Amino acid sequence: MIWVDTVLQGVLLGGLYALFALGLSLVFGIMRLVNLAHGDLIVFAAYLILLLVTLLGLGPFMAAIVALPIMFALGWALQRVVLNRVLGTDILPPLLVTFGLSVVLQNALLEGFSADSRRIPAGWLETASLPIGPISLGVMPLLTFLSAIAVTLALQWVFYRTSLGRAFRATSDDPVTASLMGVKPASVFAKATGIAMIVVTIAALYLGTRANFDPTTGPARLIYAFEAVIIGGLGSLWGTLAGGIIIGVAQTVGAQINPEWQILAGHVAFLVVLLIRPRGLFPRAFD
Amino acid sequence: MAGQTYTVSTRTAASQIAAVVALVLLVVAIALPAFASRSLIQDMFFILTMLTLAQFWNLLAGYGGLVSVGQQAFVGFGAYMLFGGAILWGVNPVAGLLLSGVFALILAIPTAFFAFRLQGAYFAIGTWVVAEVVRLSVAQWKAVGGGTGTSLPRDARDAMWGVEWIEAAFDTRSSAARDILAYWLALALAVATIGGIYWFLRTKRGLALAALRDNVDAARSVGVDSARMKWVVFLVAAFGTGIAGGLIFLQNGRISPDSAFSVIDWTAFVIFIVVIGGIGTIEGPIIGVLVFFALQTLLADFGAWYLMVLGGLGIAVMLFAPGGLWGLVSGRTGIQLFPIRRRLERRE
Numbered sequence: 225m226i227w228v229d230t231v232l233q234g235v236l237l238g239g240l241y242a243l244f245a246l247g248l249s250l251v252f253g254i255m256r257l258v259n260l261a262h263g264d265l266i267v268f269a270a271y272l273i274l275l276l277v278t279l280l281g282l283g284p285f286m287a288a289i290v291a292l293p294i295m296f297a298l299g300w301a302l303q304r305v306v307l308n309r310v311l312g313t314d315i316l317p318p319l320l321v322t323f324g325l326s327v328v329l330q331n332a333l334l335e336g337f338s339a340d341s342r343r344i345p346a347g348w349l350e351t352a353s354l355p356i357g358p359i360s361l362g363v364m365p366l367l368t369f370l371s372a373i374a375v376t377l378a379l380q381w382v383f384y385r386t387s388l389g390r391a392f393r394a395t396s397d398d399p400v401t402a403s404l405m406g407v408k409p410a411s412v413f414a415k416a417t418g419i420a421m422i423v424v425t426i427a428a429l430y431l432g433t434r435a436n437f438d439p440t441t442g443p444a445r446l447i448y449a450f451e452a453v454i455i456g457g458l459g460s461l462w463g464t465l466a467g468g469i470i471i472g473v474a475q476t477v478g479a480q481i482n483p484e485w486q487i488l489a490g491h492v493a494f495l496v497v498l499l500i501r502p503r504g505l506f507p508r509a510f511d
Numbered sequence: 512m513a514g515q516t517y518t519v520s521t522r523t524a525a526s527q528i529a530a531v532v533a534l535v536l537l538v539v540a541i542a543l544p545a546f547a548s549r550s551l552i553q554d555m556f557f558i559l560t561m562l563t564l565a566q567f568w569n570l571l572a573g574y575g576g577l578v579s580v581g582q583q584a585f586v587g588f589g590a591y592m593l594f595g596g597a598i599l600w601g602v603n604p605v606a607g608l609l610l611s612g613v614f615a616l617i618l619a620i621p622t623a624f625f626a627f628r629l630q631g632a633y634f635a636i637g638t639w640v641v642a643e644v645v646r647l648s649v650a651q652w653k654a655v656g657g658g659t660g661t662s663l664p665r666d667a668r669d670a671m672w673g674v675e676w677i678e679a680a681f682d683t684r685s686s687a688a689r690d691i692l693a694y695w696l697a698l699a700l701a702v703a704t705i706g707g708i709y710w711f712l713r714t715k716r717g718l719a720l721a722a723l724r725d726n727v728d729a730a731r732s733v734g735v736d737s738a739r740m741k742w743v744v745f746l747v748a749a750f751g752t753g754i755a756g757g758l759i760f761l762q763n764g765r766i767s768p769d770s771a772f773s774v775i776d777w778t779a780f781v782i783f784i785v786v787i788g789g790i791g792t793i794e795g796p797i798i799g800v801l802v803f804f805a806l807q808t809l810l811a812d813f814g815a816w817y818l819m820v821l822g823g824l825g826i827a828v829m830l831f832a833p834g835g836l837w838g839l840v841s842g843r844t845g846i847q848l849f850p851i852r853r854r855l856e857r858r859e
Contacts, residue, residue, distance in 0.1 A: 260635070309830055317833060318632070319632055320578075320786055323782060325822070327822035331818040447643060454637075495644070498625055
């Protein structure tokens, strides 16, 4: 029974990792940009929500809703002002710029909020759980997982059912031809990063309410997100969700065997997938 | 056309002057412990080891197109092998530097095997994952202190080759003598690194590497084996980075997984040094490390602001002057201190 419980907890944890990963997957899928500051942006959004909760006395969910447009605007501006300048065939400039951004963000947060670890208070939800048979599932982990599915569905809908999604796919396939059809890649990219920041904010809400975070939490989140994207296969949103779940289950199972192995087990699962299926489980993109 | 011959040359007037200046500087640097304070020796040690790490990262990213964010794996693993060798097998730490290099090289083989499966930008995070795996695994190694780390044993420190001689020659205490030894080793390593990379870039293989840097498709079309070059560059960089890691912690005397596998100390700083100085040149990391050291000294009291300034500067350079400071200088003046460009000269 303990193993069923462990795996179930892992699946729910995987929902959180999928939320970390979906924004990364989206941006990579559209503009082949690997944002090394992704994890730090999640932590930044968590601090933003925390600030709204403590300053305005909002509930965590309300604070996240207020944070959404702010983060969208930040993502849009980041892409417009900085990242669009460095996109191109050379992979070096975007990597180095986002790496610099990661270091700047971490230290700005350190300066602003100190190195103390923090948590977004979520009241009774923090400890609430649903008993299902002999197993009890936390309400927050369950909400996280459902949100991950909802975000995947929403992104899938945007991608395949809206004109914006058509512009995303067209720009992803061939930016030059897409721009001949009246699509402006610079503006499409800015919207994509804005949407990625919305996903980041949702991820931050659950990161911040479920566990402690501090300014140095970001890089590890980036690594989990990256592993989920690669396991799932580049460009596949459902694959990313599956990748998150695999990392989550590997971690809880590893922790069940030896608490010191939790993080290591997740990484090992990633390396095993990379060994067997270098292009991920559900590859879509060819590049 | 009688009497005219053509020769291929890489030499320039600037490079000849630079060679003479470098030789003088080297003599001064070797003699430095005779008249410099201990803190200056320690600063120089820091500059030289960072310069070595920067040169190897530059070889990887600037020439090989391999943007690794996981070089701390080799720094940490190399350092841990030196400590492990000294603690478990009683290896003299100076000889242990070779262990550092060799084990880093061995680690590089599976690392490359995994990371090369990831294309382009994803290679970067792939190397980071490997570094995390190595850090977490080493933290399980109880003989070298597990997660909390350990110190270099006293008898291993005292047994270091050359320390007694330095003590007698410079009439100092053994801790200062160890700093001088570490400084000389760092100097030798930095000179060997710069000399070795410069030599390599001037060989046929180096030309192939430069060709790959400038245009992968064109280089491959004339027969350059890009996959093989990547392996060569990655393994060489791991070997050198491992030795530098061993040396850094030999001087430090204490090691822990968090310090030995620090992404900020051994990769972020190194990347900023190379980018600010000028990526893809040998001169760049030299300028970069001096700027880096100056900034660190100036902003030492400002904590996190220092890293923000460094990161911001790195971003600004990448956006507005991708060639870095040296790129600005050589772009305006055409000066090359380490010329690798072959020019055809006509001799009457």
